[in-house]
Structures are given as C-alpha cells and as structure tokens.
Amino acid sequence: MTALLLALGSSLAYGCADFLGGLGARKAHVLRTVMIAAPASLTVELLLWPFLGASFAPATLAWGAASGVASAAAFALLYRTLAIGPMNVLSPITALVSAMLPVGVGLVQGERLGLAGLIGLPLALGAVVLVSAGNGARTTRPSRTALLSAFGAGSAIALQLVFLHEAPSGSGVGPLIVGRALSSAVTLAAAALTFRRLGPEKPAYALSAGAGVLDSVANLMFLLAGRSGDLAVVAVITALYPAGTVLLARSLLAERIHRGQLxxxxxxxxxxxxxxxS
Structure with a gap:
C-alpha cells in the first residue's frame, strides 16, 4: 500500500509539473524554461539531503548520472511537446510510452504480468491511437513534430525512471542529486552554446521554478515507491500523471476533449x- 500511495503522489506531482513547464515553454524558448526548472529541482533535493541521507558509491554515481542525462532530454522534449500542444492529446501519449519500457525491464528482471496485464498492454496501444486521432476538424490535431517529440519525451522519461530504480536502495537521495546536478549542467551548457537562438523572451520564472520543484518531489516519490514495490506496477501507476495535466489544461486553458479522446x-x-x- 505504501508503494501504491507513493506512486499516486508521484503521478499527481508529475502532472502538475508538466502543466506548469508546458505553460512556461509557451512564453519563452524551452531551454530558458529548463534553465530555471532543473536548478530549482536540484535545490529541493539538496535541502532534503540532511533529512533523507545520501551516499555516493560508484554504482550510485553511475546510475544517477545516467538518469541525469535522460532527465535533461526528458525536460527539454516534454516541455517542448506540451508547448506545441494540444496538451490533452500529447500528455497521455507521452505517459503511455513512458510506461512501456519500465514494464519490459520489470519483466526481464523476473516480474510477471497476470491476465490483467496481458490485456492492459494492447489496450494501452489502442488508447494511444484513439487519443491521437481527435475528432475531425473540430479539434486540434497534433503535428508530426509534436507526436515525435511526445514519443521521444516518453522514452526519455522511461529511461530516467529505470535508471533511478537501478540505483542502490541504500543510497538515499544520492541518485537524485547526482542526476539533477548533471542534467542542470547539461542544460546550462546547451543554453550557452545556443544562446543566440533562444530569442529575447524572458523565462516565466515562477512557472519554471514551480515545475522544477514539483518534478523533484515526483522523482523522490517514485524512487521511494520503486524501492518498496515492483517497477512495472509503480511505473504504470505513475503514468497516470496526464490526468492532472489534462484536467488543468481543460480548466485553465479551455482545451476541448471530444468523444473519441474521452x-x-x-x-x-x-x-x-x-x-x-497484474
């Protein structure tokens, strides 16, 4: 039950973070948003260090660094995806893609899906088609670029979660600190190299920082849930996060959800x- 509650909390935090990050990326170049979000996330994890502890053994450094690279890609791709929109189509696609790889890793590691899981996998693929299709001219269809970004973001998120799960169970928040420090460095380096192409717009500081803080909370809850439950189960419960994103987009942005999408x-x-x- 603890793993379930932590995974649900992680899902809620991810959904809210994605909404704020997507809005921030609409106001300025996505790298400007990530430049604020990633360091804000790192700050939260450093503040948690004295309370939750952290070790930095070689395995922790390796898995944390791998998760950091994946996290940097996930930040940029996801916020770019949600900035292109529509959020209520692209966010569920990203979530379903992000759930598939952890399920596969869990199965390889010895976890087993029952009948419910064997039904759920193809149903998830069908859901991707339905959510992507929209409803003719009355809804905004995602572009090919947006769909590719959504699949890329989902893959990067999946890798980040798998790498975090593989970190030693006694490492505390060490993997999160290492990963976020590296992702912040990668993001800042990328921004420096492409500074002239970032445009004159100032980042939405509050939205971007809020997204980073919530993403850090979500990562922590996932890490704790994965240490007390099966990766496949925790990952797919966490993948419920688009519910928060879609509801916020519907309530605050008036994005329409049509019958096929529902x-x-x-x-x-x-x-x-x-x-x-399963």
Missing amino acids: IGLGAAAVAVSLLAL
Missing part, C-alpha cells in the same frame, strides 16, 4: 489500472 483517455486509464493489478 474514449481514448478512458481506455488509457483502464489499461494502466489493469497493468497495476
């Missing part, structure tokens, strides 16, 4: 639930 979102929820029950 069916797709419902199928996605059922698929994730079945995978969690």
